[in-house]
Amino acid sequence: MTDKLTPLREQIDAIDAQILALLSQRGRIAQEVGHVKAETDAPVFRPEREAQVLRGVAERNPGPLKNGDVQTIFREVMSACRALEKRVTVAYLGPPGTFSEQAVYQQFGSAVEGLPCASIDEVFRATEAGTADFGVVPVENSSEGAINRTLDLMLATTCVISGEVSIPVHHSLMTKTGSMDGVTVVCAHSQALAQCQVWLNLHHPGIERRAVASNAEAAVIASRDPSVAAIASEMAGEQYQLGVVQAHIQDDPHNRTRFAVIGTLNTNPSGRDHTSLVLAVPNKAGAVYNLLAPLAKHGVSMTRFESRPARIGTWEYYFYVDLEGHRQDEPVARALTELQDNAAFFKLLGSYPVGL
Numbered sequence: 001m002t003d004k005l006t007p008l009r010e011q012i013d014a015i016d017a018q019i020l021a022l023l024s025q026r027g028r029i030a031q032e033v034g035h036v037k038a039e040t041d042a043p044v045f046r047p048e049r050e051a052q053v054l055r056g057v058a059e060r061n062p063g064p065l066k067n068g069d070v071q072t073i074f075r076e077v078m079s080a081c082r083a084l085e086k087r088v089t090v091a092y093l094g095p096p097g098t099f100s101e102q103a104v105y106q107q108f109g110s111a112v113e114g115l116p117c118a119s120i121d122e123v124f125r126a127t128e129a130g131t132a133d134f135g136v137v138p139v140e141n142s143s144e145g146a147i148n149r150t151l152d153l154m155l156a157t158t159c160v161i162s163g164e165v166s167i168p169v170h171h172s173l174m175t176k177t178g179s180m181d182g183v184t185v186v187c188a189h190s191q192a193l194a195q196c197q198v199w200l201n202l203h204h205p206g207i208e209r210r211a212v213a214s215n216a217e218a219a220v221i222a223s224r225d226p227s228v229a230a231i232a233s234e235m236a237g238e239q240y241q242l243g244v245v246q247a248h249i250q251d252d253p254h255n256r257t258r259f260a261v262i263g264t265l266n267t268n269p270s271g272r273d274h275t276s277l278v279l280a281v282p283n284k285a286g287a288v289y290n291l292l293a294p295l296a297k298h299g300v301s302m303t304r305f306e307s308r309p310a311r312i313g314t315w316e317y318y319f320y321v322d323l324e325g326h327r328q329d330e331p332v333a334r335a336l337t338e339l340q341d342n343a344a345f346f347k348l349l350g351s352y353p354v355g356l
């Protein structure tokens with residue numbers, strides 16, 4: 001066996017040497033890019049460029065490596081090169097171990113400075129204040145719908161959406177001992193409790209369910225108190241040394257959460273983009289129908305439509321709309337101008353590359 005392995009490993013060593021030399025070359029060019037950007041104060045993180053590179057490697061991938069795996073490698077290569085220009089700081093809903101943290105690494109790779117925050121509000125504050133270059137906030141979950149706090153803060157703050165990222169959300173039930181003996185409470189974020197309610201009703205109907213600030217927070221509590229079980233990601237469980245009682249307890253096996261990358265950067269077109277905006281109309285018959293007419297007229301597809309009460313005492317609503325295309329694309333630009341003319345309130349949240 002050794003005789004057969006040795007020449008193959010020699011080939012791998014030779015290829016690794018070439019990969020390393022090419023990575024160094026790429027890194028040096030990234031440093032030059034960094035100098036050029038520093039001269040003009042241009043942004044280091046360019047989501048549209050990174051999206052194009054990642055789409056390109058998937059299109060050109062000759063195999064046998066899977067597209068997703070090749071993209072993971074290139075995401076890390078870009079992350080390391082970007083860090084040579086500047087290590088970007090990204091605020092997220094902490095503590096470490098949350099799905100928000102996973103979303104940060106999924107979008108920025110691991111050469112990033114994560115800034116865990118105590119609440120979604122704090123993520124917005126840190127991003128607005130410039131303590132963080134970007135923030136990553138949950139927008140919607142495939143089972144539970146919109147994250148209302150995020151929607152409200154999109155409206156209330158000056159942050160724009162620079163990117164989006166979607167990750168699978170798999171919940172595990174975990175305790176300090178790995179068993180449910182002596183457990184009286186299950187802690188998790190309210191969204192996670194909702195996403196696992198059928199499973200909990202079936203397997204632990206009598207146990208108290210307690211909503212806490214985040215799933216990772218639940219993991220912290222469970223790591224200190226053997227009478228508490230946490231619902232969280234296995235990553236959080238590993239971080240806080242919990243034993244898995246049952247993995248994959250979410251009611252929907254395809255459960256996903258979509259996150260927005262928020263900041264001050266107006267992202268350029270990438271070729272496959274989304275545009276998000278908030279609208280309000282006067283409270284009149286047919287107003288919403290008329291409001292959206294420019295989209296059909298200019299052939300712009302709407303991928304999401306969400307309403308939130310305006311909370312001004314009357315039954316008025318804000319509409320959160322996602323469109324296909326970039327604000328600079330001709331049909332989208334025309335539709336946006338007409339939407340703005342028809343709306344009592346109009347706020348463009350941003351255009352950004354469609355998440356992988």
Ligand SMILES: O=C(O)C(=O)C[C@]1(C(=O)O)C=C[C@@H](O)C=C1
Nearest residue numbers: 033044045046049050078081082
């Ligand atoms: O093209 C750039 O603007 C770069 O800075 C290079 C690079 C890369 O490594 O490919 C790194 C960071 C940017 O977010 C995009 C791409």
